[in-house]
Amino acid sequence: MGKPAEKPKPCPKGAPGWMVSFGDLMSLLLTFFILLLSFSTMDVVKYKQVAGQVKDNFGVQKKIPVYENPVGTTLIASDFDPKLEEDIITKLKATVKRYKKSEEDVEMKVFKDSRGIVLRVSGNYIFDKASYVIKPIAWPLLEDVIAIYKKTRNVELYVEAHTDSSPMNSVTIPTNWELSALRAVSVVRFFNEESKVKGFLLHAVGRGDSVPLFPNNSSINKMRNRRVEFIFSTIKKGLKD
16 A cells, blocks of 8 residues: 555745735835825925924034015915916016116015015115105106006916114104004005006005015114015906906
């Protein structure tokens, strides 16, 4: 008689070793491709915020004095139509370039923040000291700004006037709050008379000396704090035509 057949060896419990290694490899590959995708659409602002938090948590900190109220970075920009936004910025920058050639000492700047697209102009270019009467030299610039605005849709225009901290010595204009408010109203009235823009789309805002760009400790800093800002902002819900 032949030898009896040997009993088959029982299969080991659990997954074979190669399957565990294969699963780890697939997980790593999936993680790698997810990282590639996330880096391809990286939000630079969020990345900087996260990097700053990590840096601060590890004790690497640097104190920087801030003289302007903190603002967001993408809340308004995301509401703008990209083509419209690019068109406004291009036209404003062309306007700035044209006027700065003849007025090199005048500060004009176009930028974006949480309020919208901003054109910042030195207050001295538009007004004489302690006055809210628009200087004739500023008329062409204001006409160009309102002309650019009239070609936009679903956008409203804010005029923010800022002063320095020098006290006012006038009975009719007792404080910088009145001066900034009157300056903003003067510009809005000019826009209203030069165009047929609806009233609720134009806003006059007087900031006084409450939002300085620099400490008011020198004549140069005070001059730079005196400014008018033209803010192109997406129209609020319910106000559209």
